[in-house]
Amino acid sequence: MPLINENFQTDIKGLQLWHAPMSSCSQRVRMVLNYHDIKYTSNIVKLNKGEHASKKFLEINPEGLVPVLSDKNKIINESNDIIQYVDKKFGNSILSKNIDKKKIVSFLREIDDTQKSLKLCTFHFLFKSQERMPDQEYKFFKSNHKNKDLVDFYSNFENGFQKNKIVSAININKKFFDNVEKIMIKDSSSVYPNGFSLADISLIPNVHRFNLMDWPFEKWPKIFSWYNNINKSNWFKKGVLDWEPPELISNFKNYIKNSTKISSFL
Ligand SMILES: N[C@@H](CCC(=O)N[C@@H](CS)C(=O)NCC(=O)O)C(=O)O
Structure with a gap:
């Protein structure tokens, strides 16, 4: 709701x-x-x-x-x-210009369903390189946050996620990217052939996030070329890139170089 x-x-x-x-x-x-x-x-x-x-x-x-x-x-x-x-x-709505609105809304729901697994991969493959929440703040968070799932998530992260959880999270995302690759047509600048829509905007954070994790998008060539096209837009820069601290991104890159590759799970 x-x-x-x-x-x-x-x-x-x-x-x-x-x-x-x-x-x-x-x-x-x-x-x-x-x-x-x-x-x-x-x-x-x-x-x-x-x-x-x-x-x-x-x-x-x-x-x-x-x-x-x-x-x-x-x-x-x-x-x-x-x-x-x-x-x-x-806005001058881009929700569903020539595209079935129901299709887009259902696509957005699918993206929503990948959120938890994207989060687990993010923490495991990127955020592990970062400093933990300071002790006092972590104590405060654990006793005051009302979302038990989130609090448990942080405890599991502290202890290291179980391998089967990591594999399952990767597979959920792989299946999702496989489906998107099927929907897209070659060299298209939008998910649905009839034009750019909210499906595109909603998908970008997923692709961008896994790209930071060094997901081998060359094996998903339609998504790869779509993403390279998106990368040129100003609203992507303003909504995503401008908020990413450069030293954080460089830490991620170093961390990835020296740890198990996400591609080794595929
Ligand atoms: N389905 C919700 C998910 C919201 C959500 O999980 N937000 C994350 C950030 S993407 C959050 O607040 N996480 C808190 C945390 O990681 O401590 C949405 O799409 O807005």
């Missing part, structure tokens, strides 16, 4: 976004906002400091997850719902 509050009190006119720089779900929303050139007030939630367990943030989104968008007194969560809301209300 995307609309989580209709009585939000704020003095800020226009849209506000609570988001995190490296969050794939936040990237999706920032890209749509930039695609339509919509101004918004940015509120960064530092996930690595446990800020999503703070009383202040839980009042905004009781689920304690980013992204969250407010439009005057309305609060909306779930990235794939937010992008549909923004696209419909503020």
Whole structure:
């Protein structure tokens, strides 16, 4: 259910976004906002400091997850719902120009279903190289965050994910990329042949994230060429690349060089 509050009190006119720089779900929303050139007030939630367990943030989104968008007194969560809301209300909608809207919505749902496995791969193949949440903040996060799954996820991460969980997460994403590769036509600049849509914007964070993990996209040539095309757009730069700290990306690259390749699981 995307609309989580209709009585939000704020003095800020226009849209506000609570988001995190490296969050794939936040990237999706920032890209749509930039695609339509919509101004918004940015509120960064530092996930690595446990800020999503703070009383202040839980009042905004009781689920304690980013992204969250407010439009005057309305609060909306779930990235794939937010992008549909923004696209419909503020843009010259790209949701489904010549494409069956139901098809797009079902594609967005499929992307949503890959979220947990994308997260596990991200933490295992990239974030393991990073410093952990400081002790005090981690304690605060564990005792205040209401989402038991998320708290358990962090404990499992601390202890190292079981190999079968990693393999299963990789397979979920492989199956998903296989399906996308089947839908796309050769050298297409959009997922669906009839034109660019929200399916494209929603898919970008997944492909971008796995590309950071050195996923061998050359074996998925249609996705690979589509992604290289997307890479040239300004809204991709503004919604994704500009938020990635260069030293973090360089740490990831070094870490990947010296650890087990994701391709060895395929
Ligand atoms: N289905 C939700 C998932 C939201 C979600 O899981 N957000 C992640 C970032 S992409 C988050 O807040 N994670 C908190 C954490 O990792 O501590 C959506 O698409 O917005």
